[in-house]
Amino acid sequence: MKKTLAELAEMIDATVSGDGNVVIEGVAGIREAQEGQLTFLANPKYERYLETTRASAVVLSPGDREAGERSGRPLLVASNPYGAFARIMELFAGPRAVVERGVHPSAVISPSAELGRDVAIGACAIIMDRAIVGDRVVIHPGVYVGPGVTIGADTVLCPNATIKSSSVLGERVIVHSGTVVGSDGFGFASEGGEHRKIPQIGNVVVEDDVEIGANVCIDRATTGTTRIARGTKIDNLVQIAHNVVVGEDSIVVAQVGISGSTEIGSGVVIAGQAGLAGHIRVGDGAVVAAQSGVTRDVPPNERVSGYPARKHSQAKRLLACVAKLPDLIRKVGELERRLASVEEKEDR
């Protein structure tokens, strides 16, 4: 496909600066882009590449327009350049890789499972008793769908994903490879040093438009439901324990761990490798910094970091104080010497 810059501007409601007749045939990152490709500038660290990129045009924000114009390059000015670029990528990427509709002969489907219209079920996929698979669902090869699972329309399960019994997935959900939804929660009653398994009889509900990365674990509830609400996006290798609730449109970055019964609000961002204790609540719009250890409730819209996690401004101040410690210790030593000298004079 080929589009002029002016045509793209119209599609995404952006402004052209420079030659609108430049022809764009593809998209790429600012460092990899070649002639004929469109790139974007969203991270200020990459502003220096404006000069050197081989891209034929750049999408950027009004704030970067001046720098862009100095580079002499044709521009698309958009209020959300990353979002604008995403829409143009969709255009050039074309429709999702076509998956052959139908059921592969090597797939094993229980006679009591119900399949919707136009599903695609890959080789060696397993669909157990009473599972309900919505219209246009794509189940890639090697996926396991357990007994009584319900899958909404247009959901995609990537190769070797595992969805265990009684899980409920909404519409347009994406579950990446290696991910396990609905495994047993980690619950034991300890008596006399031995650990007796607590039956995990709840389930997992994943609402519409959720995306779950690769090799994630979302455990079923002990009783009741572990819930990932609409629109939330979860990165790879995340651990979500039994009875956790994650609100709508939240972002959970790779290798985060959320302990049992903790509730995450809507629009929350939890950055990579953060850990959250059990039975706490993170309010709507809160941001948890990478590698934080959250041991207490986080109020709505608060930004926390560090271990134990506290308000980010405080945590930053403490880190700055720690960096001054060698100097402080030196100062205190000096004070001791000077004070001793004053005391000595007095004693005379």
Added chain:
Amino acid sequence: MKKTLAELAEMIDATVSGDGNVVIEGVAGIREAQEGQLTFLANPKYERYLETTRASAVVLSPGDREAGERSGRPLLVASNPYGAFARIMELFAGPRAVVERGVHPSAVISPSAELGRDVAIGACAIIMDRAIVGDRVVIHPGVYVGPGVTIGADTVLCPNATIKSSSVLGERVIVHSGTVVGSDGFGFASEGGEHRKIPQIGNVVVEDDVEIGANVCIDRATTGTTRIARGTKIDNLVQIAHNVVVGEDSIVVAQVGISGSTEIGSGVVIAGQAGLAGHIRVGDGAVVAAQSGVTRDVPPNERVSGYPARKHSQAKRLLACVAKLPDLIRKVGELERRLASVEEKEDR
């Protein structure tokens, strides 16, 4: 199933407070429970729900009895309420989901493998040469059992688990989905900047009554055995490196990493996301707090936290000291000013 509170009390050796004729038809968490259900109180944070829960009765400890009675609700008083609740859950949960016995026609079983009585082997499961599968073992769909693996009676391997060659699993072991037992240890001999693979010719032994969560990795030993001893429970996404030994009845929480050749004693608890260096020893009964970085041996029964991990009481004290740093820096500044003023007077 329906049971009166008095009947349940007798089964689990608990005391009824209030109306023993209340009929219980199910179990649930204190926030989700509905009329006709039994719930429990084990975490003091949830005491406030005693007033608002819709449950028909509550299991609690003698210490909470008074609060329970104030709520006017029928109670089951038990010394270990979580354990008591677990036993009642087992009753209402009924037997484990019935798995069809026999071998699914799509499973691939080596002619040299030996299968015990009443095994259940699911669709597309693979059992390689010379594997020995004990009586009543359940191997769910998509599981791989490598050459020479031995699996004890009543063990359950969840969908898409991978048990590599020469691993030995005991009886009543549970391995959850996506978990890899017996992958190569991470061992290389570096010469001239290149890394030459050290053959990993040992194995993994998992003893009776161990439960291993989802997407866990337990590497085989370089030589000898990586061992998880009887009764230990491992949560999701845990990394256990080559030649590690974990003692009996220990608890390893999600996303913990244990480096090569480290020995964990019995009855140890390692909380979430903690990391342990290689070649160290954690004594029996020790507790490692979440996100700790353990770089040295931990004595038996010691509780450690922080990075580098130290006695928990010390680590807590240091954290408290760090929190006072802004104040301390201010104080030292003030001391400097006051001392300078004293010195000035003296000089006059």
Added chain:
Amino acid sequence: MKKTLAELAEMIDATVSGDGNVVIEGVAGIREAQEGQLTFLANPKYERYLETTRASAVVLSPGDREAGERSGRPLLVASNPYGAFARIMELFAGPRAVVERGVHPSAVISPSAELGRDVAIGACAIIMDRAIVGDRVVIHPGVYVGPGVTIGADTVLCPNATIKSSSVLGERVIVHSGTVVGSDGFGFASEGGEHRKIPQIGNVVVEDDVEIGANVCIDRATTGTTRIARGTKIDNLVQIAHNVVVGEDSIVVAQVGISGSTEIGSGVVIAGQAGLAGHIRVGDGAVVAAQSGVTRDVPPNERVSGYPARKHSQAKRLLACVAKLPDLIRKVGELERRLASVEEKEDR
């Protein structure tokens, strides 16, 4: 197989100390070794086992020769004892477990895939359209190879690994079980609180002689390529985000997370559970300590640790300062009292 110590010494270019006629029939770690076995000493912590090991001979470095001779045990003295031991292990381990060549009848191979000579493709393995599989490649049971994947000669994919579309694997690559190569990068454009998926249209390239552990995630690039360069070794449960580049002969230990677009140089070591922010660069030969949080560029050959990661010498100094804090706080309190007493005298 049996070899005398003198024969082994000749093979690996080492020096015998003591009886060169001792017969060696196998290898083992210093604590597990039995009579007739060779062991090695590389970690000084294990020097004390020189006295008690049952091994018939020990490989060690010239620096440990004296201690070894004091133990009265036959020795092989080699400049790199771990490397020497590795070569002897290869000898005794024999060739890699023989895998039956050919395609298992239950494997599902697209008619448009191309298979090289002497490949081994296991039960229920899936090879999608246009995949190219090099000579002598071993694809174990349950592996998924996506459309358009290219796999170089002698590469091994362990059971239940997932290689997604358009990934390129070099020669002699090893991918362990449960690992996902080529899953979508975690990229969203957020508008009005909702997160719109950015199509991930790049791929993953894994160069020759790379080894990737179990349950690892390596995401495809948004555009362009996520690259793991020749000879790099990656441990279990590692997260490598979209557009990351890891240079040659680097080591990435278990549970490390590398965020998007970060570049790791050659010969870098990143220890367990470290986290790296996105869009940064770690120079050649740098070392990142376990559990570090790296938020900025790391110069070549620098060793960093802590959160935020700084030069290791500085980070160690700060940790030492923190350990002195209780003492410092006490000192400052004492200074305050003494100064107040001086001030009081002056006022009189």
